[in-house]
Amino acid sequence: MIEVAMLTREVTRVDYSGAPPVNPQRFTMSDFADLARRAIRDSGYSMKAAARAMNYDPAYLSRVFSGKQKPSANLAASLDALVGADGALAATVLNEDEESRVARSAANPSRLDAGTVDALAGVLAAYRRLDDTVKPESVIPATVTQTKEVTRMLRGARGAYRDQLAEVASEWVQFSGWLFAQVRKDAAAVGLLNDALELADEIGNGTLAAQALNFKGYIARQQNRHQGIARWFSAAANTPGAHPAQRIGDFLQAAAGMAAMGELDSALRMVEEAEGLTDKAAALPPPETAYWLTPAFNRLNMGLCTLELGRYREAADHLRSGLAGLPEELRDAPWSWEHKDALRRAVAAA
Template sequence: MRDDFADLARRLLHENGYSMKAAARATNYDPAYLSRVLSGKQGPSLKLAEALDDLLGTGGALADTLLDPDDDSRVSRSVENPSRLDAGTVDALAGLLAAYRRLDDTAQPKSIIPATLVQMKEVTRLLKGARGPHRDQLAAVASEFVQFGGWMLAQDRQDTRAIKLLNSAVELADEIRDGTLAAQALNFKGYLARQQGRPEGVARWYAAAAFTPGAHPAQRLGDMLQAAAGMAELGERDDALRMVENAERLTDAAAALPPPETAYWLTPEFNRLNMGLANLGLGRYADAVDHITAGLEGLPPELQSAPWTWEHRDALKRALAAR
């Protein structure tokens, strides 16, 4: 864990324009101590991690990538003897994943990818030897970690590696019959197809996500809207309109339930962004502007500048220009 923290902290400091000496001055820490931490030679204190969080504006997520001593020992024991996996280890790894996902809301993918993939490999390695009543819970964490790794690589346009991980995430989700996890991995394949400019893939993968058994209504709603955008781009306007109508029928059901933990961002406000993309594809530019604007304004403050919002801001510019 120490080396992963050091890698994350170094990359995030560089991303934000801080040298090691400048970071030491800004946090009031001895440069020699900070140098040892950032080189992985010495473990960070929680206070240092929190000071770096404040400096980098990562909202506590960087500090949360550190396991407390009890959890660190528990995870180490499970790694040494996977057949004796316990619930505490699964909870600790789920918390670690949550911290990495929160970093994705504030930092560039390039800064997070290396440590993410290291952690992902550790979790999947543990899963291979895991036995007992907690294995399925670990498989869920592993599936989510793998799909998160795929999502990060997709954002960085490492397409081949991203697809490989997303396919693996679907297989892990199917193994434990978790429809929300499977649908989310398919959703990320649709996202990647959109970055590649392949409307066929956009329509295919978002539609597959929408009709995955066990998908949450909020997932299905958002996936139908994004599939509609792909269909519209292909000139299949009638099919796109029908897909939008089907999505609109899910609005109340989606709003009545909290989003799934695996897709915590799928609020009604977020799905306004997806409605905006559908309307943009259909040439309804004024409606696209209204929905995307409302969706961006409805995001929590900590997500307003998340790197993944850039795609929607670009869509808003195109809608405004065409309106």
């Protein structure tokens, strides 16, 4: 955890002022090298063993892992398959056109174009998917770098696409906060989520604002602070512009906090509010910035809520169904461990 602690201090010292020193190579070599090296290690491979498994020259692999050579598309795909990242690792690398666009925008952020924003959003989407299969500690270093690069670009951005880049930047900052929350670097996580919230408010994006508040509720739950759980999830549920699927999950998790404090009437009213949003949420796809908010995922939230209400059999049913309903690639994600533990407690108490 020493490395993570050092990165935490680095994040809290980020200076967004001055000309944005964005380096497109960050998106093609250095960060991919770091992600791939850590993913290989987490999967139990040495570099030589990985080279043998993929039938690649160890010297070539060494150059890629050290950030001295850009990975070929075939190598990126092979590494991805080796660690079981389901395409996410390979998708963190920009293609030539995307790299060229990012380079132009890096050199002159005032002439930011839509292609650059799309490219940076695509890298972020890949990182989010990678978080579902790789340990958060292994995603943090490259994420910190990416977040600093994108927010610095935003500092100098002008024109019609500036707000779109602000959305992507808010997501990057929020994602960094989420990763730090997972490894219990709570102070750094809260600071990042506050920054993400400010960016979301600046552009009036209720979905992003609600998600940042949701993650603050998650931190409160890890700290076993019931009042904080109720406060932050309630704030998320009542954020203007929040998606109905977000509001369902947030009301249920706020209700869990209220129930834990003995405020059962308030908790049950929140459950009713969540249930009243079911049809509205079902009529809409999940928000792109919170793609995991499916009906199955909200069964998990209902499970956490009914567990705190003392309805143990009902909680076990919701948690069991929610876990079974997750896509296969998400069933062993580190964030799912909390729900698996809740299921064990519900079964034991039933």
